[in-house]
Structures are given as structure tokens and as C-alpha cells.
Amino acid sequence: MxxxxxxxxxxxxxxxxxxxxxxxxxxxxxxxxxxxxxxxxxxxxxxxxxxxxxxxxxxxxxxxxxxxxxxxxxxxxxxxxxxxxxxxxxxxxxxxxxxxxxxxxxxxxxxxxxxxxxxxxxxxxxxxxxxxxxxxxxxxxxxxxxxxxxxxxxxxxxxxxxxxxxxxxxxxxxxxxxxxxxxxxxxxxxxxxxxxxxxxxxxxxxxxxxxxxxxxxxxxxxxxxxxxxxxxxxxxxxxxxxxxxxxxxPGLVARDLARRTLTVPDDLPLGEAVRRAQEAEAGGIVTVTSGGRPTGVVNEAALLATPEGRRPWVAVSTVARTLDDGLSLPVGISGEELILAISRNPASEYLLVEEDGSIYGVLTTADVDRAFRETRQ
Incomplete structure (x- = not known):
């Protein structure tokens, strides 16, 4: 190229x-x-x-x-x-x-x-x-x-x-x-x-x-x-x-802002994924392979834009953003390093992972913005 x-x-x-x-x-x-x-x-x-x-x-x-x-x-x-x-x-x-x-x-x-x-x-x-x-x-x-x-x-x-x-x-x-x-x-x-x-x-x-x-x-x-x-x-x-x-x-710590996350197969019907997330009181949904490897993060805006009547008939992967480089962040990231990571790869949701690669939760830019506004008060 x-x-x-x-x-x-x-x-x-x-x-x-x-x-x-x-x-x-x-x-x-x-x-x-x-x-x-x-x-x-x-x-x-x-x-x-x-x-x-x-x-x-x-x-x-x-x-x-x-x-x-x-x-x-x-x-x-x-x-x-x-x-x-x-x-x-x-x-x-x-x-x-x-x-x-x-x-x-x-x-x-x-x-x-x-x-x-x-x-x-x-x-x-x-x-x-x-x-x-x-x-x-x-x-x-x-x-x-x-x-x-x-x-x-x-x-x-x-x-x-x-x-x-x-x-x-x-x-x-x-x-x-x-x-x-x-x-x-x-x-x-x-x-x-x-x-x-x-x-x-x-x-x-x-x-x-x-x-x-x-x-x-x-x-x-x-x-x-x-x-x-x-x-x-x-x-x-x-x-x-x-x-x-x-x-x-420094008051912005990814671990503290993480949402509880539900992992589901990427071919699961969206309606079922939402039902499970509500039962688990999870604020984020991550799609995974059969081996448990994360493949995408459900975009909240795309989910809300999907009519409830269609949700049982579409796969959850249709509203999930693929985990490209930069959309998976270490859970220990914080402060200016966190802001730079977000600005380099703008997105609505990010996957937070532990050092061993296991899933910790989902971080949304909306939660980061809200936490930042609270630090100004």
C-alpha cells in the first residue's frame, strides 16, 4: 500500500x-x-x-x-x-x-x-x-x-x-x-x-x-x-x-469506572443477550468465541436503535464493534494515559482486561466523561 x-x-x-x-x-x-x-x-x-x-x-x-x-x-x-x-x-x-x-x-x-x-x-x-x-x-x-x-x-x-x-x-x-x-x-x-x-x-x-x-x-x-x-x-x-x-x-481510574460485563456467543439472538444482561445486572455485553476469546463489544447506541421486535431475530454480533487494536485496554490504566488511549482510538466502549488477558469489564466514554465532570465540582 x-x-x-x-x-x-x-x-x-x-x-x-x-x-x-x-x-x-x-x-x-x-x-x-x-x-x-x-x-x-x-x-x-x-x-x-x-x-x-x-x-x-x-x-x-x-x-x-x-x-x-x-x-x-x-x-x-x-x-x-x-x-x-x-x-x-x-x-x-x-x-x-x-x-x-x-x-x-x-x-x-x-x-x-x-x-x-x-x-x-x-x-x-x-x-x-x-x-x-x-x-x-x-x-x-x-x-x-x-x-x-x-x-x-x-x-x-x-x-x-x-x-x-x-x-x-x-x-x-x-x-x-x-x-x-x-x-x-x-x-x-x-x-x-x-x-x-x-x-x-x-x-x-x-x-x-x-x-x-x-x-x-x-x-x-x-x-x-x-x-x-x-x-x-x-x-x-x-x-x-x-x-x-x-x-x-489522576482521579480517572479505569478499574473504578468499569461496568459489570456479560459474555455471550456472537451468534446469540440480541433479545436473549439483553435478557441475560438484565438478569445479571450487567452494564456491558461482550461477544466471545466458543473458546472464550473476546471478539467484540456491544455498542449501546446501536442496541438502543434496534427495535425490540427485531431483537429476537438478529444476532448480537450485528450491534457489536469488533475488538480492533486500541479497543482493548489494561484494567490498570488511569489518568492521562487513559485519556490518551481513548483519544488515539475514539470509540463508545472499550474492553478492560487483566494482565493475564481475562475479561474484567467494559469501559464507556460516557462514564469517563461523567467522572471527569464530577472531579471539577
Whole structure:
């Protein structure tokens, strides 16, 4: 069979791969690249007069070089994550920089710290290297590019160490609080508040800009501050909401939510299977072979949709879902692992089995949802 096409986020273009991960460029990157070209063009004209429209091409080339350093920053995250065994599906370059899509969460504070801190350290290293290169680069456009590369990477490295989510520094703070308290959720909440404080500082920056830099803010400064602050606030808020959600997940235990189950031959009339289940006060029906091997779980919605008059004439297997991979779960599964298992293989019912393969019961997503809502009260 041909390989299934890899789904990419809408509005992105794949330009290659690095560290085993797809490198994607979002449509917003072209906007910021054009903006950089326009902003850099006057400086290009000062350094190399007489280029005419080519000054914008030079500005665009600088934007490309700048984002290549952003790609190095993100690639360092990807390499470190893979070192700890976490898959990395993609690296995306966008309006505000880049994003590395790491699948899974760090299991230890040290993993979180190392994956987060390596990005800013890479930017600082690139910036320091560009500073050293500046001294041996002849004057002209090349020196201007090296100068801009040094300043941008040093700035990115320092700003990314600001202790607030969703910045890398926020993940560093999260790992420190996690290590000190032993509570990953508390670490996320603290780092989330750090991100919110940072967002407020960014939105207030244009007001203080003139007294600090001696240059009054223009319209673009206010727009940029608003966009960055919105990005920081929404990222921090999302992380905090996720932490509060995950804090409730340990209360979801499959064993405690299991329904008593009746096993029946798959060719038994549906009406008889329902009668036996009612007598046994069973909340789930599992079809089995003559040797006792489970083959399917009766779908409650399909059962209720079958008129009672037809039930004696149809086999129970007609309303049972075959036990494909992912529909049979260990009875000891719980918390976030349970939620991930359900999300990977969506279904209404799952079979819960003991370690020896014997049937324990049936778990329904309706019961999981109900239990989760109760944990919020």
C-alpha cells in the first residue's frame, strides 16, 4: 500500500527536514520577511548606496539568514527532545519566530530543563559567534548582515530566558519549581503567571520606550507590542488551563469506572443477550468465541436503535464493534494515559482486561466523561 500523506497544519509549506523532523514555513512568515526587507532597506542604502530596488532583495536575504538562525534554535530543541526519546513531528517557522512540535511531555524536571534551555543557549552561541566574526568581516553589506545576526540572536537568546510561559525561560522556571516541589502542575502554574506578567510588561513597553531609549514610540511599536503580548498571554493562559485539567486526571481510574460485563456467543439472538444482561445486572455485553476469546463489544447506541421486535431475530454480533487494536485496554490504566488511549482510538466502549488477558469489564466514554465532570465540582 502507498504511504499515507503526512498531514500538515493549514497554511504551511514543507521546505525540507532537519534532525528527522519536517521543516514547515507558515504563510505568516512571508509577511514578516517582507516587513523585514522594507525595514532593512534604508540601512542597506546607507551601507551600499545606489542599489535601487535591489536593496529590498538584500533586505529579504537578511530575513532569510535571520530565520536560518531561528531554525538552528528550534532544531536544538528537536535534537535534545529526540535524545530523551520524544518524537518531534515538525519545526515551523512563523511570524513570531519558530515552534517545535514535540510529542509527549517530559517525565522529569531535568528533561524539561535541558529541552528548554538548549534553544536560548544556541541563540546566544550564534550571537557570540557573529560578534567574533564581525571583527574580521570587511565593511559593507556582509558586515551589516553579521552585525544584525549578532544583535538579533543575542536579543532572542536573552528574551527567551525570561521566566514566563510560553517562552523557553518559562519552561526553565517550570522545571525548577517542579524539581523543588515535586509537583509539575505547580511548576506550570508559576511559569504561567510569569508569562502573564511578561505580557503586561510588553504591552506597557511603548509607554516607557522614550524614557529608556530616547525614541518616541510609533504606531508600529504599539502594534508589535500588542501582538507579542497577546501571544504571551494566550500561551500562558493555555498552559495554566492545561495544568489544571491534568491535575484532575489522576482521579480517572479505569478499574473504578468499569461496568459489570456479560459474555455471550456472537451468534446469540440480541433479545436473549439483553435478557441475560438484565438478569445479571450487567452494564456491558461482550461477544466471545466458543473458546472464550473476546471478539467484540456491544455498542449501546446501536442496541438502543434496534427495535425490540427485531431483537429476537438478529444476532448480537450485528450491534457489536469488533475488538480492533486500541479497543482493548489494561484494567490498570488511569489518568492521562487513559485519556490518551481513548483519544488515539475514539470509540463508545472499550474492553478492560487483566494482565493475564481475562475479561474484567467494559469501559464507556460516557462514564469517563461523567467522572471527569464530577472531579471539577
Amino acid at each position: 502507498p504511504d499515507q500523506p503526512v498531514r500538515r497544519p493549514p497554511g504551511t509549506i514543507r521546505i525540507g527536514s532537519i534532525a528527522g523532523s519536517d521543516v514547515l514555513v507558515s504563510s505568516s512568515w512571508f509577511i514578516v520577511a517582507g516587513l523585514v526587507a522594507v525595514l532593512v532597506a534604508p540601512r542597506v542604502d546607507q551601507v551600499q548606496p545606489g542599489l535601487g530596488p535591489w536593496k529590498y532583495v538584500a533586505g529579504l536575504a537578511f530575513a532569510v539568514v535571520l530565520y536560518l538562525s531561528v531554525l538552528l534554535h528550534e532544531a536544538s530543541h528537536a535534537v535534545m527532545a529526540r535524545r530523551y526519546g520524544f518524537p518531534v513531528s515538525s519545526i515551523t517557522l512563523h511570524f513570531l519566530g519558530g515552534m517545535t512540535a514535540i510529542e509527549g511531555e517530559a517525565n522529569k524536571p531535568r528533561q524539561e530543563f535541558m529541552i528548554a534551555v538548549v534553544g536560548p543557549l544556541t541563540s546566544l552561541a550564534v550571537g557570540a559567534g557573529a560578534v567574533g566574526l564581525w571583527f574580521v568581516t570587511p565593511e559593507g553589506l556582509l558586515r551589516m548582515a553579521v552585525e544584525g545576526l549578532a544583535g538579533a540572536n543575542l536579543l532572542v537568546g536573552v528574551l527567551n530566558l525570561v521566566p514566563g510561559l510560553p517562552l523557553d525561560g518559562g519552561r526553565v522556571l517550570k522545571s525548577v519549581v517542579w524539581g523543588a516541589t515535586g509537583n509539575v502542575h505547580r511548576g506550570t502554574i508559576v511559569a504561567g503567571w510569569g508569562g502573564r506578567v511578561t505580557a503586561v510588561a510588553v504591552i506597557c513597553w511603548p509607554i516607557a520606550q522614550e524614557s529608556v531609549l530616547g525614541r518616541p514610540p510609533d504606531f508600529l511599536d504599539f502594534i508589535l507590542a500588542f501582538v507579542i503580548a497577546l501571544f504571551l498571554w494566550s500561551g500562558a493562559t493555555s498552559a495554566m488551563a492545561s495544568a489544571r485539567l491534568r491535575r484532575r486526571l
